[in-house]
Amino acid sequence: MGICPVCNGFLELKLECPSCGAAATDRGRIMDFYDDYSAYMPIDQMKLENGYLDFANKQCPHFVKCDQCGYETAYFIQE
Template identity: 45%
Template sequence: MYLCPLCNGLEQRTFQCPNCHTIMEDQGKITDYFDDYSAYMDIDIMKLYDGQPASLENHLCLHYFYCPSCQHQETTSIQE
């Protein structure tokens, strides 16, 4: 069984903003932002629509990171 260490609170990772070097905030998986109910859908089904063709096969969870200082946004693949 695969699970995302960030989604499940097992790890906390920090990423530095490439623009201003502020620590970026993890805003969760990108599929949670698709519509009002996407956060309640099956995770494996939502991986078919996350924009990364092999995220399901490679066990990747795509997270949205946001910089509160300069508003830079980034998507990062997290290995499950």
């Protein structure tokens, strides 16, 4: 099990929107948006069920959205 430097406050994620160039905002872990209880599930268990290779690659998938144009994407942070 790795530690996400963004989730744990060691780094701040600052990204530029590839669509319009405005600042894109980190909205948190993708798994937290699945349902009402997903934020309380073990992280590694959710990684095995989310359809990404994040568990094998030791990455933390974050939901990133541009407030300017609405562009959304998954951004993977190395743990």
